[in-house]
Amino acid sequence: MEKRVVFRSAWLPYALVAPQIAITLVFFFWPAAQAVWYSLHLQDAFGLKVQFVGLANFATLFKDSNYLASFKVTALFSVLVAFFGIAISLLLATMADRVLRGAMAYKTLLIWPYAVAPAVAGVLWAFIFAPSIGILTYILKGWGVDWNWIIKGDQAMLLVVIAAVWKQISYNFLFFLAGLQSIPKSLIEAAAIDGASPFRRFWTIVFPLLSPTTFFLLVVNIVYAFFDTFGVIDATTQGGPGQSTNILVYKVYHDGVKAADLGGSSAQSVILMFIVIVLTVAQFRFIERKVQY
Amino acid sequence: MAEISFRNVRKSYGELEVVHGVSAEVADGEFVVIVGPSGCGKSTLLRMVAGLETITGGEISIGDRVVNQLEPKDRDIAMVFQNYALYPHMSVYDNMAYGLRIRGLARSDIDARVRRAAEILELGGFLERKPRELSGGQRQRVAMGRAIVREPAAFLFDEPLSNLDAKLRVQMRAELQALHRRLGTTSLFVTHDQVEAMTLAHRMIVMNAGRAEQIGSPLDVYANPATTFVAGFIGSPPMNLIPSERGGRPVLLGVRPEHLEPCAESEAMMTVDIDLLEPLGSDTLVYGHLAGGRDGTRVAVRLHESVDARTGHLAVRYDPAKAHFFDPQGGQRIVS
Amino acid sequence: MVENRPWLTFLSHSVLMLGVLAVAFPLYVTFIASTHTLEAIMQAPMPLVPGDQLVENFTQVLTAGSTKGSKAAGATMLVNSLVMALAIPLGKITISVISAFAIVYFRFPLRMFFFWMIFVTLMLPVEVRIIPTFKVIADLGMLNTYAGLTVPLIASATATFLFRQFFMTVPDELAEAARVDGAGPLRFFWDVLLPLSKTTMAALFVIQFIYGWNQYLWPLLITTDESMYTTVIGIKRMIVGGDAANEWNLIMATAILAMLPPALVVMLMQKWFVKGLVETEK
Secondary structure: OOOOOOEOOOOHHHHHHHHHHHHHHHHHHHHHHHHHHHHOEEEOOOOOOEEEOOOHHHHHHHHOHHHHHHHHHHHHHHHHHHHHHHHHHHHHHHHHHHOOOOHHHHHHHHHHHHHOOHHHHHHHHHHHOOOOOOHHHHHHHHOOOOOOOOOOHHHHHHHHHHHHHHHHHHHHHHHHHHHHHOOOHHHHHHHHHOOOOHHHHHHHHHHHHOHHHHHHHHHHHHHHHHHHOHHHHHHOOOOOOOOOOOOHHHHHHHHHHHOOOHHHHHHHHHHHHHHHHHHHHHHHHHHHHHOOO | OOOEEEEEEEEEEOOEEEEEEEEEEEOOOOEEEEEOOOOOOHHHHHHHHHOOOOOOEEEEEEOOEEOOOOOHHHOOEEEEOOOOOOOOOOOHHHHHHHHHHHOOOOHHHHHHHHHHHHHHOOOHHHOOOOHHHOOHHHHHHHHHHHHHOOOOOEEEEEOOOOOOOHHHHHHHHHHHHHHHHHHOOEEEEEEOOHHHHHHHOOEEEEEEOOEEEEEEOHHHHHHOOOEHHHHHHOOOOOOEEEEEEEOOEEEEEEEOHHHOEEOOHHHOOEEEEEEEEEEOOOOEEEEEEEOOOOOOOEEEEEEOOOOOOOOOEEEEEOOHHHOEEEOOOOOEEOOO | OOOOOHHHHHHHHHHHHHHHHHHHHHHHHHHHHOOOOHHHHHOOOOOOOOOOOHHHHHHHHHHHOOOOOOOOOHHHHHHHHHHHHHHHHHHHHHHHHHHHHHHHHEOOOOHHHHHHHHHHHHHOOHHHHHHHHHHHHHHOOOOOOHHHHHHHHOOOHHHHHHHHHHHHOOOHHHHHHHHHHOOOHHHHHHHHHHHHOHHHHHHHHHHHHHHHHOOOHHHHHHOOOHHHOOHHHHHHHHOOOOOOOOOHHHHHHHHHHHHHHHHHHHHHOHHHHHHHHHHHOO
16 A cells, blocks of 8 residues: 655645545535435425434335335345356356367457446347247247236346346456466366366366455446346336336335435435445455455 | 765664664765665665655765755766666667756757767667667666766665676676776665675675664775674675683684685694585685584685595684684674 | 367357357347338347348438437437547546546545545445435536536546556656656656556546446436437437337347447457456456
8 A cells, every 4th residue: 555655745646636536525425415314304295394304214114015125126136147147157258268269259259248238238138028029029929938028027027137147247257267267277287187077177176266256246246236237127127017126226216216205215325325335345355355465 | 976975874764763873975986885784774875865765864965965855856866776667668768868858958968968878888779679678687777877877976776786697797797897987976886795895896884784884995894894793794605703712801703714724733723523515616615613512603614725524624723813803792893 | 178078178169159149149139120120020020130221220210310209319329428438438537547646656644535535435336326416416507418427427436446556566666766867746647657557548448438338327317308318328218118119120220329339349449348347346
């Protein structure tokens, strides 16, 4: 953290940090403080009177079955997205690490979905799975599956999970590939000489050595599932049908913007803030231990 | 060119004092080497002259100015760093020209100086190259070139040869000497290598744990070390220090390995039980300990002929004029 | 490869090709859809080979938007997306690199305080401060403006940390040599530090270009005027009803427009892209 060399100036450092601090104050701290403030108050229907209610908004939330359902939905969603996102990309990365020829081409062809906005990913898959005209819907109907995600909550969840995972594979793939390539070849060779099969080598040597990367991606994928997938939900299901895909971050938006429930939405924001803090601290605690300056 | 003066210079980091009152005078045009083991404060002392460390106590003057409060750029010094500190993205020419450009010299002036320095250092063909395309020795020369073009009052060298391989170091030592003869600029050179100190210095400042234990010419320091530390630091293998008695009180007798001559048993002043022989070709080093058990004082002898080691011990004597005496408590030289 | 097991190599290639196909599948379908008339798509199953409406669809989208929902012209939306995709990286890189410089190379009161302040913003993604930030923008009169779209997004902890981390690897001696050469802090920053930071800035630029281009929630909140829609928002706003009511061929064409520039950036600047991803997450 400390550099030996230092410049001296009374005013220059302040001038240099000023733009960032200014924007941070105006667009981060001030709104965050307001969110906390609103979460502790109740507005009347016209937004004219404001009343301090302490933690009442929070209490209401935790009694609200919709809110608790949203927690469950978010948990399910993030577990599915994280698990499949990691498993599939790990498989692809392992395969890509093995092949010598064409590795560059595979890499290029597998990482471009990173460029796709989550909302666009949602729209694409919604189109493919569209109940009447989707191409995969057609195939599914041919197999006797009654597919209509607009009505069926489970299928809606499946749709958004697929869209979210599809987009995230490239990111996970890149990190797993980098992680795999940083494992010393000598370890693998030693295991081979010891007689371990490729399958065994993977599970007993490669996977444990990859655990920092896996843990890191786990946290990142969960954060992604919590927040960055807003676009996926909004562009496809808008939280429906019913509440089946109403993840926490979408509910904040919906309640705040569409339903104009300022107090409730702000309380939800504050709760989300706590979750982010926990996740960020976990990420930094773990990663900082591994990184030396 | 200018004199450099240290008057009771001290440096502390918070509560910890690392340089304790160093005083010395460097004459105009002199090449002074500050030598000592790691952590003795020699680099800190140099950096205080450069202005890269603040001076906690005392004064440093360059020429007739006290420079304590001056920024490095105002002290009229140039520095050569241990890791060269070349700007990686600039060509050799631009590296050397940078300081001059900042000072606003005319382009023709800059060009003349850079080319002259390049000629002296045999860098003429490399002016457009980037540092990463150069060898270690070449980079070191560019670092020196950067200092030369400034035509400063003094050069400051911070262990510049430490990162070079042995052969290159020997070569660069010769080049540094030639350079100094040619330019005659006052120079302060920091190193932990006593061979460099002995070969390059007009005078040395031998430092230990923040103190200047001795200041003098190399041969003077070698012949008359002021403390046991200096005696042990300068010269390789180090001077033998043997507990002894003189005039009724305990002293440390100091005799250099090359001043111990093999002799007949009857004339022996000391007998050495041999542990190890190192034949170097020109000399042979004998390592052993004084007769009288394995706990005897370790002694080294430098012989000019190969010796018959099968006897297992060596009888030696020395010229009393080459003997030194030190106080066992403080390590100070006892002047008799 | 440790041993020679041909069947494993075959398996690897198979899995990879399957992966590539699965990943490319939506793109393929999208492209096909953008080349047909709406009627052709509405008949299930839709055709799997390109149609002949490529030029018509894209012209329509670029000039006039769809006939239902958003009427924003694709060309306008592309410009808006481009503004965001360029202004955000440029703004972010600029203010982050000077902040990092101040924090690493100076000692001043409040230094650690500012550092932690910037750090804390990592825990405040926009989704968490939706309503109040909207209010701030509205109060400042910045709704439906480029400034409103970009300024709140250019203060970033990750960029600052990235530069800070990089500066820590620059040898101290370099700054000392510059000081001895007579360079003041700003000169050192401009002549030495910035040139050395080029690859870091390029990597960051690539990532942030994609980030800016793909922004969704923020433009959604603060733009109501169709002329300020970005391409990504435009797509969403073209979806008005159940799938029977949407002009899927035009939506897909717009989707292609939305995906193309960032995908090109990723593929052409792959080296910097990968570097940027890996470094920002440390």
